Amino acid sequence: MAENITDNEIIDRVKNGDKNAYDLLVLKYQQRVVNLISRFVKNHSDALDVSQETFIKAYRALPNFRGDSAFYTWLYRIAVNTAKNHLTVQSRRFTKSDYDVSEIEQIDGNMSLTEQTTPENLLIRDELQETVLKCIENLPEDLKSAIMLREIDGLSYEEIAVVMNCPVGTVRSRIFRARETIDSKIKPLLEN
């Protein structure tokens, strides 16, 4: 799998004590993980907390990651297990007639994203999606085809070059120009 090369290099850096490198994995996979967990945990704040827990668990377990599977496959399993555990704990909590005070204190003492997430930090997916799709529609045909073949069909540069009958360097340049154009539209949305 092609995407393993960069991931594995980042993981090697984290394993060698570079915590900042882990940030790259979080930035890369955060949306996929939150989206996955949201299928299990309906409450958005809870989904964010479980996602956060997933990334922390993954960080702690990273020394055990041998690279036999893709990093996301491994992270996916952690995310699903963490979400299921969350649901189990939740269901037990709701069936309890009375709460242990120390347990409540412990829950409250945990650092939670729920407390730090304010409505203004939340960007609505539909707004972002609409901007991106509108931008894609307005792209020149060669840029649009290149970015779609890459992002949706998952083709390599070499395969896209064959499909589009152009050199690999041209494919690289077209994909970058497409991303650059879309980026210029979404950047203000994310910064506001």
Added chain:
Amino acid sequence: MKKQKQEILSTLIDDELTNNKEILDNLISNEEMKDTWARFHLIGDCLRGNLPKKIDRNFSSNLKKIIANEPSLFFPNKNYKLVKEPIIGFAIAASVAIFAVLGIQRADISPIETTASTVHMKKEIVDSKLDTFSFPDNYVAPANVEEINEYDFLSNQRLNNYLINHSQYRNDLKMNTVLPYARIVNIETED
């Protein structure tokens, strides 16, 4: 320059770079490049329909603060073990071989008093003690058996003692390795 870097970053995102080291170094230390990395991935997630209903802009920065309080990981590459193990094994084997050779070579400097009976066995004794082995009646000893001189005898004796000691030492330590085992017997004929 900035565009050139961003194009390299775009290629890195697609895993189409042959040398990632330099760009990864830049990416880890440069917040602006990290933001671009995040947005380029966000575009991909958006096109593939991987976005959650709401996107928390502070998710990664909040998580970064928590990870900062975690202990750093430092685990040597797993290849380290694979490479080092044979080297250590080879070093031990080489040391044993050197000790054996030096031990034999020093035999002439400080010969060890030995009783000939422990090594020299008469043909009749050999015949009587070993059921599995006996010389035929018309046995003629090969010339080299008689030609063993005092020096060879002492060397063999030392090597034999060394191997026996080593074998006992190995058993004491419960080592599971297979080590060479040699038995040296000199036969004295009465012709």
